[in-house]
Amino acid sequence: xxxxxxxxxxxxxxxxxxxxxxxxxxxxxxxxxxxxxxxxxxxxxxxxxxxxxxxxxxxxxxxxxxxxxxxxxxxxxxxxxxxxxxxxxxxxxxxxxxxxxxxxxxxxxxxxxxxxxxxxxxxxxxxxxxxxxxxxxxxxxxxxxxxxxxxxxxxxxxxxxxxxxxxxxxxxxxxxxxxxxxxxxxxxxxxxxxxxxxxxxxxxxxxxxxxxxxxxxxxxxxxxxxxxxxxxxxxxxxxxxxxxxxxxxxxxxxxxxxxxxxxxxxxxxxxxxxxxxxxxxxxxxxxxxxxxxxxxxxxxxxxxxxxxxxxxxxxxxxxxxxxxxxxxxxxxxxxxxxxxxxxxxxxxxxxxxxxxxxxxxxxxxxxxxxxxxxxxxxxxxxxxxxxxxxxxxxxxxxxxxxxxxxxxxxxxxxxxxxxxxxxxxxxxxxxxxxxxxxxxxxxxxxxxxxxxxxxxxxxxxxxxxxxxxxxxxxxxxxxxxxxxxxxxxxxxxxxxxxxxxxxxxxxxxxxxxxxxxxxxxxxxxxxx
Amino acid sequence: xxxxxxxxxxxxxxxxxxxxxxxxxxxxxxxxxxxxxxxxxxxxxxxxxxxxxxxxxxxxxxxxxxxxxxxxxxxxxxxxxxxxxxxxxxxx
Numbered sequence: 217x218x219x220x221x222x223x224x225x226x227x228x229x230x231x232x233x234x235x236x237x238x239x240x241x242x243x244x245x246x247x248x249x250x251x252x253x254x255x256x257x258x259x260x261x262x263x264x265x266x267x268x269x270x271x272x273x274x275x276x277x278x279x280x281x282x283x284x285x286x287x288x289x290x291x292x293x294x295x296x297x298x299x300x301x302x303x304x305x306x307x308x309x310x311x312x313x314x315x316x317x318x319x320x321x322x323x324x325x326x327x328x329x330x331x332x333x334x335x336x337x338x339x340x341x342x343x344x345x346x347x348x349x350x351x352x353x354x355x356x357x358x359x360x361x362x363x364x365x366x367x368x369x370x371x372x373x374x375x376x377x378x379x380x381x382x383x384x385x386x387x388x389x390x391x392x393x394x395x396x397x398x399x400x401x402x403x404x405x406x407x408x409x410x411x412x413x414x415x416x417x418x419x420x421x422x423x424x425x426x427x428x429x430x431x432x433x434x435x436x437x438x439x440x441x442x443x444x445x446x447x448x449x450x451x452x453x454x455x456x457x458x459x460x461x462x463x464x465x466x467x468x469x470x471x472x473x474x475x476x477x478x479x480x481x482x483x484x485x486x487x488x489x490x491x492x493x494x495x496x497x498x499x500x501x502x503x504x505x506x507x508x509x510x511x512x513x514x515x516x517x518x519x520x521x522x523x524x525x526x527x528x529x530x531x532x533x534x535x536x537x538x539x540x541x542x543x544x545x546x547x548x549x550x551x552x553x554x555x556x557x558x559x560x561x562x563x564x565x566x567x568x569x570x571x572x573x574x575x576x577x578x579x580x581x582x583x584x585x586x587x588x589x590x591x592x593x594x595x596x597x598x599x600x601x602x603x604x605x606x607x608x609x610x611x612x613x614x615x616x617x618x619x620x621x622x623x624x625x626x627x628x629x630x631x632x633x634x635x636x637x638x639x640x641x642x643x644x645x646x647x648x649x650x651x652x653x654x655x656x657x658x659x660x661x662x663x664x665x666x667x668x669x670x671x672x673x674x675x676x677x678x679x680x681x682x683x684x685x686x687x688x689x690x691x692x693x694x695x696x697x698x699x700x701x702x703x704x705x706x707x708x709x710x711x712x713x714x715x716x717x718x719x720x721x722x723x724x725x726x727x728x729x730x731x732x733x734x735x736x737x738x739x740x741x742x743x744x
Numbered sequence: 745x746x747x748x749x750x751x752x753x754x755x756x757x758x759x760x761x762x763x764x765x766x767x768x769x770x771x772x773x774x775x776x777x778x779x780x781x782x783x784x785x786x787x788x789x790x791x792x793x794x795x796x797x798x799x800x801x802x803x804x805x806x807x808x809x810x811x812x813x814x815x816x817x818x819x820x821x822x823x824x825x826x827x828x829x830x831x832x833x834x835x836x
Binding site for chain 1: 754755756757758760761762789790791793796797799800818819820829830833834835836
C-alpha cells in the first residue's frame with residue numbers, strides 16, 4: 217500500500233490516536249470521506265452521543281486538549297487503599313503530580329472556586345474530583361460538590377477518578393449526579409501482581425492485606441467498569457506502568473478493559489523520586505524510559521484507543537493540561553471575587569463557539585506548508601531509485617521521524633523554546649503523523665534572577681528531548697540553538713504559527729528530501 | 745482505654761469520618777484523639793477503625809503506648825528484610 221493522499225494519511229493518524237471501541241459510526245462529521253479536499257473531523261468515527269461527550273473534554277480527546285482546559289477540586293482527602301507509588305502526605309505546593317494539593321476544600325469552597333475559574337477561564341469545560349484521596353471513599357463531600365455544580369453550572373462537565381474499590385455501590389449515585397466521565401485506575405487484573413502494587417485495602421471496616429486484598433480490589437474495579445459501561449457512562453482506565461512489576465501484564469489489562477467497554481486506556485509512567493517519600497521512591501523502584509513507555513503504549517494500541525497526552529496533573533490543577541493556574545485561585549482571591557454566573561455562562565458559550573469555529577476552519581483549510589506534505593514525500597526523486605527492492609511501496613526514509621513541538625495551545629506551533637514547560641512529541645513516517653507523548657521540562661528561561669541556573673535547565677531540557685531529531689517552536693535563542701545542534705537535535709523556527717501536524721509532515725518531507733542520518737545508515741548497510 | 749496519634753500523622757483525614765465516637769479532631773500539627781471519648785471501637789467494630797485505615801506505621805498507639813501498626817506491618821516488608829527487598833526492587 218502506498219497512500220499518498222493527504223486525506224488518507226490523516227485518517228490513519230486518527231485511527232491511531234482516537235479509535236473508539238464501539239463499532240457504530242457517526243453520520244455527522246462532514247468531510248471524512250476521501251476526495252472531499254479538507255481534513256476530516258478527528259472524532260468523526262465516533263457515535264454522535266460519544267462524540268458530544270468528548271469533543272470538548274481535554275482528558276478524553278487528544279485534539280480537544282489543545283483548545284479546552286480542566287480543573288480539579290481537592291475535596292476528597294481520605295483514601296481506602298494504599299498504593300506503593302503514593303505518599304499520603306499530600307499537602308505540598310511545589311510538586312506537580314497526582315495526589316498532591318495545596319489546600320483542601322469544603323464542598324462549598326469547591327463550588328465557589330469552580331464558578332470563579334469557569335468565569336475567568338471560559339475554555340474550562342471540565343471539573344474533575346480526583347483526590348487527593350479517593351473521591352468515592354469520601355462520598356458525602358464528593359457528591360455534595362457535584363450536586364451543587366450540576367444545578368449551578370450546567371455547562372460544566374463533571375468527572376470523577378477512583379481506584380474502584382467503592383465503585384459498584386456508587387454507580388447509582390454517579391448516574392444520578394450527571395457524572396458522565398469516570399476514570400478508574402486499574403494497575404492489574406492478577407491479584408499476585410496487584411499485591412506488589414497495593415499492599416492493603418480498607419474493606420468492610422477491616423484492613424485486608426496482600427493477595428486477598430488485591431483480589432477484592434480487582435473484583436470491585438472490574439464489576440464497577442462493567443456496571444458503568446452498561447449504563448453508558450464513559451470510562452477511561454488509567455494504569456501506572458511499573459517496570460518489572462506490571463509492565464508486561466498491562467497488555468492483558470488493556471485487552472480486558474476494552475472488552476468490558478472502557479473507552480480509552482491511559483498508560484502512565486511511574487513517578488518514583490526518593491524525595492517524594494513514596495514506598496517505590498524510597499526503595500529505588502525505577503520508572504520506565506520514554507522508549508519503554510511508548511513501546512508499551514504502541515502494543516496496547518493494537519487493542520484500543522490509547523491516551524498519550526496525559527500530564528499526570530495535581531489533584532487541584534487548574535487550566536490547560538500542560539499548565540497550572542492554581543495560584544490565581546487561592547481561597548483569599550476567590551473570596552474577593554463577585555461572580556455573575558449567568559453572565560459568565562453567556563460569555564463561555566460565545567468563547568466555545570469561537571473555538572469550534574476555529575477548529576472547523578483548521579480542518580477545512582489546506583495545510584499551509586507545501587500542500588501535500590505527504591504527496592511530496594512520494595514524488596521526491598529517490599537517490600537510489602535504481603535499487604529495485606526499495607521502490608514504489610517504500611517511503612524514502614527508513615526510520616520514523618520523531619520531533620518535539622513547543623505549543624501553548626490551539627493546536628499550533630506557537631511557543632518560544634525557552635518558555636516551554638513541556639514539549640509534545642510527534643512521530644511521522646511516510647504514511648501518518650501521530651502524537652506519541654509529552655516531555656516535561658523546567659522552563660529554560662524565566663527571565664528573572666534564576667538565570668544563573670539556566671545552564672542546568674537547558675541540560676535538563678536536552679535530556680528530556682533525547683531521541684528527538686528536531687524541535688519545532690515559534691522562536692529560539694542562539695544559545696539553546698547551538699546546544700541543540702551540538703546534541704544532534706535540529707532547532708526549527710520556520711513553522712511558527714502553523715498547525716502542528718501539518719508542520720511535522722512538512723519537516724518529514726524536507727528531511728526525507730535532503731536525506732537523513734538513518735538513510736545513510738541504511739544505504740551503508742545496503743552496499744555492504 | 746484510649747488510642748493516641750503521634751507526630752508521624754500526615755493529616756490525611758482517612759480516620760476522622762470512621763470514628764464511631766467522633767473522638768478524632770483535625771488539629772495542628774496533626775490530628776488528635778480525645779482520650780475521654782475514644783472507646784477503641786469496643787461494641788461498635790471488631791477492629792479499631794482509625795488504626796485499620798491509617799496509612800502510616802507507628803502513627804497510632806494503643807493504650808499501652810505500643811504502635812498498633814508496627815514497622816513492616818503496612819508495607820508487608822519486615823525491617824530485617826528491607827535491604828534484601830530493596831535489592832530486588834532496584835534490580836527491576
